Amino acid sequence: MSPSNDRFDLVVLGAGSGGLAAAKRAAAHGARVAIVEGDRVGGTCVIRGCVPKKLLVYGAAWRELLADAPSYGWIPQADPPLRCDPAVLLEQVRGEVDRLNGLHIGFLAKAGVELVPGWGRFLDPHRIAVQQGDQPPRLLEAERLLIAVGGRPSRPAIPGSELAWVSDDIFRLNTLPEAMVVVGGGFIACEFAGILHGLGVAVQQLVRGPRILRGFDSEAALTVQEAMAARGIALRCGERPTAIEGDPGALRLHTDSGAVLEAGGVLLATGRRPFLEGLNLEAAGVVVEGGRIPVDGDQTTNVPHIHAVGDVTDRINLTPVAIDEGRAYADSTFGQRPRRVDHDLVPCAVFSQPELATVGLSEEAAIERFGRDGITVHRARFRPMQLALPKRGPAVLLKLVVAAADGRVLGCHMVGDHAAEIIQMAAIAVGMGATKADFDRTMALHPSVAEEFVTMAG
Ligand code: NDP
16 A cells, blocks of 8 residues: 655644644644644643643642641541542543543644644655554655654663653552652652652652752752651752662662662653654754754754754753744744744742742852842741641742842742742743832732742842
């Protein structure tokens, strides 16, 4: 049977956040669009990232809410007392992911985008062969192509690393081991350490640097670290994994300090890399540098009709950034509305427990740019009212980094419940160039945690 040959204005490789956004927007502008996906529609964020992770964070948070309940007069009557069954939670989360996967497939159909299941491979700069299982490949020809294939977890090159899980695997589990080692000190490691601890797993977290969350404001990161340790996560900083051995369910992780950590599972959260395998980019002449596809401000690769958005470009690897890049590409190319994505002042949050959210410069980055005397720092650290009756920590931290010359707020950082919700709003003010005086002039909303941002001394 000869393969069918289809022509499109745009073929998008990868139905994750960036690819879906671009495909639907381009179709809305009248383009004939196909989107190729070898895995599930939705990509990292929907299928094995932001969405299922946040649901697990909500699930894990019940541990402390239930522990605090008696201080608010809620007397536990359940016999036996309430306990978490992670199997139920994981099943529920998978159900929600299935629902969203179906919704996204429906959105594509509604937008008039043709979904082509299978893995795409460049044959030349305008043609893609899409392979699904043993079927003959389908050939797609496109005037323009958008590479939006995202990233994949990367494992450290140590013996036995294949015995460990990566974050994708956690969502597929039905039970959780009693004890786990989490390797890494970044977003995923900190978020999963909190989730697993909340769900009753004894967690040791191995961080090769002196503290977690390198690159974030160090005072904010340390505040998270202290709170994680106080909750019972055993943080081992300045230690690297050297080997993993054992059998599934009974692993031993060796470290460079000579320690041997025994655990039912090891989670490697040691970064992610662009997923370029199988694309055959050489056939299209697309240049790869340092394992990523470099693009200019219009998302254009070195080949003028081939563009790339999202994690495959390894710039700011966040869902809303990929979506904006995808839409900007489609608006510029098919909608006669040229625009560029502003990669400055992108807010972000780590959904650790406690949560950390931030926009703008850390204190360290601000000092580097403006000098020690070029900035002022304002902070509030206190126990939120919600924890007054349970009489427990941790303290929340709210922090402003301000330019001494003109009072402009350069960075806004928060550690505590709902930090992401609060910083999202603060990002509007910071993006508009608000000064400390603007913050001070804003009437407080009392009693709230966020009011401290507008009542800080100085
Ligand atoms: P990160 O880059 O955030 O963190 C990787 C961590 O692994 C770092 O602590 C790093 O140490 C450590 N590490 C790297 N290699 C080794 C090694 N060989 N041995 C020991 N430790 C090692 O990556 P993540 O995987 O956590 O997340 C990937 C990206 O996904 C993030 O950067 C972010 O863009 C995105 N993401 C966003 C989330 C959100 O918005 N809430 C949630 C999850 C992911 P060191 O610091 O010393 O380099």
